[in-house]
Amino acid sequence: MRVFISSVRRGLAAERDYLPDLIRAIGHEPSRFEDFGARNATSRGACLEGVNQAEVYVLLLGPHYGDEMEDSGVSATAEEFNVAQQRGIPILVFKKAGVDHEPAQEDFIRRLGNYQQGRFWAEFTDEKALGVAVATALRNLSVPPAPLTYLPLSQPVEAVWRRDRDSLDDRSLYAPVLEVHALPTSVGPLRPVSQLSELAQRLAVRGREMGFFGQADALTIDHDSTTAWALRRNDRQGGGRFNDRQNDPYSGLAVGRDGGAMIFQALPTDVMGALIDQADLEQRISVLLRILAPHLPVTEHVALAAALDPIDRVAEGDPSLVGNRTSGHMAAHGGDKAARAEPVDQVARASLTDGLSAVAEELAVRLLQALRATTTSRGPWS
Template sequence: MKIFISSARKGLEAERDALDGLIRALGHTPVRFEDFSAQTTPSREACLKALASADVCLFLLGPFYGHVFPETGQSATHDEWVAAQAAGMPRIVYRKQDVMFEPDQHKFVRVVEAYATGVFRDSFHSSTDLMTKVVEKVKELESAASPLAFTKLGQQPTIHWASDSTASQIVSNHDSVLELHVVSLDFLGYSARELDQLGASLVDRIRATRTVGSEVALNPIRSDGYVAVGIPTSRPRSWGTPQRGELVECRLYKTGQLSTQATLPRDGLGAILDPDALPQQVADLLRFSGALNIVQADRIVVAAGVSTEALMSVDTFDPRQSRQSAQPLGFGRSRRPLRTEPDESVTLAALGAGAAEVAPHLAQALILQAGR
């Protein structure tokens, strides 16, 4: 289990250092900014990516709020709180007692403890006190049952695949696109009025997830049967520069299907289906879908696919340098989309706390198809 530790370091130095060793001793992986190596990505992006890969986020509330960044108008811990909340990630909060909080930290504590959107928290007086409580909580998490419950499907639902339509090309024809679809079972669909209302709110819902920067211009789309928002990709400074996968569209169908699309990582030799990175990218799309707060059904069906290009290969993506050689899947075969064939429904937790459990199954199915 990966446990992300979020707090300002000032005033909590001993606690943060003690947690690192404790979590490792318990057989789990602590994730702290102190352990990050030099990276080419912006610090905020690196922190939020590390948080997204974790299973639990542990927040420590000490006397200091932390540096306020002009890009977000809030501290890194506050930024991480918003991201964890949007992703539906389990959050454990401990507040230090017998210390004086600065004004900004008082405001943040009120956000964390808000009745409607916050969580109940515990408190501690010393590092020893905190360690005891964290051990108990970790053991509780270890014994907790999975929030997911799977049920075999009697009949496969109809899924709208973007790769079946050439009506709108949201990315370059040279990009391979990962599709993720969420279909609500026993849902009658939206009326025209309901779809219009959701379409009008879609841009704001996407912004609220903080998945897309405030400087990115979003493009609302209205078509027969669905509403969507296109998200422009950032272009590399030169051809062949390695580029991470990026979210490029969110689409809501009148039937109730919620779909997201993202490019796969690529470099000068083409798109890369990375067996290690793909599960994380799928999990990110699952959490993003849940953070939109559109799907409310008790049971859903999730499907994933990849619309491939001729130069796509199963390989390892390196953001620092392009590959020197690659083995494409083969021209004829690579043009056929890779798709999962859902035979089970799952609880709504798949779009939140259960995303890390569902994503590897979807990714593995796509990787196996690519190897045939």
């Protein structure tokens, strides 16, 4: 396997120099900034390309965060981590014990979220202890992950939908919205209200890092007594020509005190509305779940749900035709309705990383079934 080693060198030089030989000795190919040498690319571009070519990403956390890039506002290590997350490759995290972290590094460690509960997180004291931990983690990668199995709910689980949250709903919205929920299946301790303000800020940072929000987007970052959120408001009006594709920026992330998490994003539309098919829905749900991953409930099992809301301007078809069509059929659903895949079962949280595509497929199929159950044809527009 090709293994990319990511960290700030300052404070971790001995560890960075020790790991490559060990990784080669156990049959893998290491990759790090120091090995790139002279090449026709910026050092930043070379590192990100190294992550793109890697099969495993190893993140070392020492006392320092590193210099922030002027355009992204995050360090090179954080950028590399974001790329690894977006690709969905295994991420192994190792934190040096007994060191004082500068404030930016403390914040980065907090943003790693639930990786601390995963099987690929460990602490180390020196390069030899790190070598043992890395070798063990690489061997464990060959152990099959927990299989994705759908189990009956042990107790009812309810999703609080976006339209039922005044702070997140926007009835002036011209486009239908896809929303995905990850819900705890057992009752646990509530997050303190005092932490919600900081959580809202982390949601905004996470959204920008993953490209869910633009770096220059104006966001609503707020909370109430139960939920923290970061929201990109709708700022355009409907209308236009058939071939005007409008990628509505309305999107948001929200996490509740009980651990329930939600992410939503408006679908691209033209004057006739949005077109969806199963492949497009699967891809969109996969991306949303990957962005939501650090904020999943910490319960052993998680219930998942999704919705398209509203559906009065949604039809099945090739999404690439949105903005490129001059005729079609409008779907009629009879009023202000939503298509919902309710939380009806649960899956092991540990199985979600490798089972994400299968979960996205299941939710996409159920959403299409719900949409078809309400759809009639209004006839052609041309």
